[in-house]
Amino acid sequence: MHTMKRWNIDILLSEESEGDTARTWAEAGLSSEDGSALHGHGMARKHPLDLDVPEIGEELAVSRALADLSRQLRQVAAEDIAESTGTPWTQ
Incomplete structure (x- = not known):
């Protein structure tokens, strides 16, 4: 059996500049x-x-x-492993 799923990540960027300085924020959303x-x-x-x-x-x-986002997804996977097996996952 072969299955396929698509996960999309949306990136939102925002920049604020003041004089010679600037800050850029990014949000990566995975649904x-x-x-x-x-x-x-x-x-x-x-x-x-x-x-x-x-x-x-x-x-x-x-x-x-x-x-x-990667860190959070790894944490979700660790929680799912622990819930499924009853044994904590160690990274």
Whole structure:
């Protein structure tokens, strides 16, 4: 038997700049078919002396949001394993 599922991750980016500094926030949202959802968050800050390259802040913020989402998903899996087996999962 072969099954296939698609999981989609939505990325929302927001940037705020003031003078020579800027902050970029990212939210990575994962929704499953059963209605459950997880949201990872990340932020990047531009130092006043850094070149103004918004893509770098976006990349850093998104990577941090995805890392946060990954951590949360791993925790859900660990809880599901413990519930299914009665034995805590050790990473």
